Amino acid sequence: MERVATIIGLAGIGCFALAGILTGYLPVAHLSKIEYQRLEEVAPEPSLEFLDLAKRYPGQFEKYYGKPTGEAFREALELGRDIYIAEACWHCHSQFVRPVSNEEERFGPVSWAAEYQNEMFLPHLFGTRRIGPDLIREAGKHGNDWHVAHFYDPTLVSPPSVMPRYPWFYDGEKPNKKGIAIITYVQWLGSWATPEALARAEGGKENPK
Numbered sequence: 001m002e003r004v005a006t007i008i009g010l011a012g013i014g015c016f017a018l019a020g021i022l023t024g025y026l027p028v029a030h031l032s033k034i035e036y037q038r039l040e041e042v043a044p045e046p047s048l049e050f051l052d053l054a055k056r057y058p059g060q061f062e063k064y065y066g067k068p069t070g071e072a073f074r075e076a077l078e079l080g081r082d083i084y085i086a087e088a089c090w091h092c093h094s095q096f097v098r099p100v101s102n103e104e105e106r107f108g109p110v111s112w113a114a115e116y117q118n119e120m121f122l123p124h125l126f127g128t129r130r131i132g133p134d135l136i137r138e139a140g141k142h143g144n145d146w147h148v149a150h151f152y153d154p155t156l157v158s159p160p161s162v163m164p165r166y167p168w169f170y171d172g173e174k175p176n177k178k179g180i181a182i183i184t185y186v187q188w189l190g191s192w193a194t195p196e197a198l199a200r201a202e203g204g205k206e207n208p209k
Contacts, residue, residue: 152167
């Protein structure tokens with residue numbers, strides 16, 4: 001009986017050690033080979049959506065961001081990410097397309113490790129569950145007008161939505177600094193992660209998709 005208990009104990013320790021290697025060491029070893037990218041590298045120029053916001057809301061935009069420069073774009077991105085975290089958007093939205101089920105058909109190409117080796121994903125925002133859709137491929141799926149209406153009152157564009165309203169993102173009915181920032185951030189997610197960019201970040205490997 002003692003021998004059986006010893007074998008079971010050793011097997012348990014072995015499984016624990018194996019789990020540590022698979023979930024701890026191997027991911028770190030892989031990521032250490034992928035170059036870490038600064039914000040300037042993944043967002044060198046203003047996105048088309050950011051430029052569009054400057055045209056649609058010129059008074060608001062100039063008041064909070066001045067001209068639509070690369071520096072203003074990165075300022076809005078960082079603020080948008082901070083708002084995303086502060087408003088706990090990650091409680092209901094994930095930012096990771098998994099290689100299971102039909103996720104690729106629903107949300108787009110499966111996520112690559114290289115996508116998360118940059119300044120905008122510290123801390124990571126994989127999320128805890130999906131009450132709303134995954135957002136890592138959100139860039140360009142909807143126009144800015146859709147997002148302006150959606151954050152103001154989600155049921156205007158998605159009647160069954162349980163997402164709360166965010167009136168503090170607006171001055172009246174026009175997006176303020178926070179509103180422009182969160183829309184800029186959501187519209188950026190996945191935009192820079194082209195197959196070519198990911199292949200370069202992963203060390204020249206071809207994107208299987």
